[in-house]
Amino acid sequence: MPSGYTSPPDRHLFNAKVWEVVQQIPPGKVATYGQIAAIVMKSLGIDDSKGRAYGPRWVGGSLAACPDSIPWQRVINSQGKISLRGGSESNQRSLLEAEGIEFDSLGRIDLEIYRWEATDIPW
DNA sequence: ATTATGACTCCCA
DNA sequence: GTGGGAGCCATAA
Numbered sequence: 129m130p131s132g133y134t135s136p137p138d139r140h141l142f143n144a145k146v147w148e149v150v151q152q153i154p155p156g157k158v159a160t161y162g163q164i165a166a167i168v169m170k171s172l173g174i175d176d177s178k179g180r181a182y183g184p185r186w187v188g189g190s191l192a193a194c195p196d197s198i199p200w201q202r203v204i205n206s207q208g209k210i211s212l213r214g215g216s217e218s219n220q221r222s223l224l225e226a227e228g229i230e231f232d233s234l235g236r237i238d239l240e241i242y243r244w245e246a247t248d249i250p251w
Numbered sequence: 252a253t254t255a256t257g258a259c260t261c262c263c264a
Numbered sequence: 265g266t267g268g269g270a271g272c273c274a275t276a277a
Binding site for chain 1 (some may be wrong): 257
Binding site (some may be wrong): 133134135181182185 | 270271272273274275
């Protein structure tokens with residue numbers, strides 16, 4: 129059950145694509161929900177005419193149901209912050225710190241330094 | 252049937 | 265730099 133708005137045209141396919149992309153993020157790097165959404169939607173030919181109303185939330189929904197093999201912790205919001213509901217129920221921050229990613233005093237990751245650039249991937 | 256609730260981002264004050 | 269509102273609808277209760 130997607131925690132977000134609407135569902136993609138093909139939820140199963142969308143999930144698979146999200147996980148495929150997330151799996152490409154190397155340790156020590158992070159990507160934003162919007163970034164993943166843009167890649168996946170473009171790849172699947174989904175028109176994002178409604179602005180960014182859907183995509184990022186769909187990604188969140190996909191990550192909520194992802195297998196353990198997916199490094200979901202490397203996906204954060206556009207502010208460089210972790211956006212889990214409960215927050216304390218997750219060890220996302222610990223996982224990222226274990227990869228060498230540093231958080232500032234406000235609990236944010238510096239995207240200028242750690243953002244993953246998907247330039248080498250032929251989507 | 253109706254209500255509450257989202258793993259978000261953008262834009263403007 | 266921060267903060268609030270809009271966009272927008274599938275599920276669960």
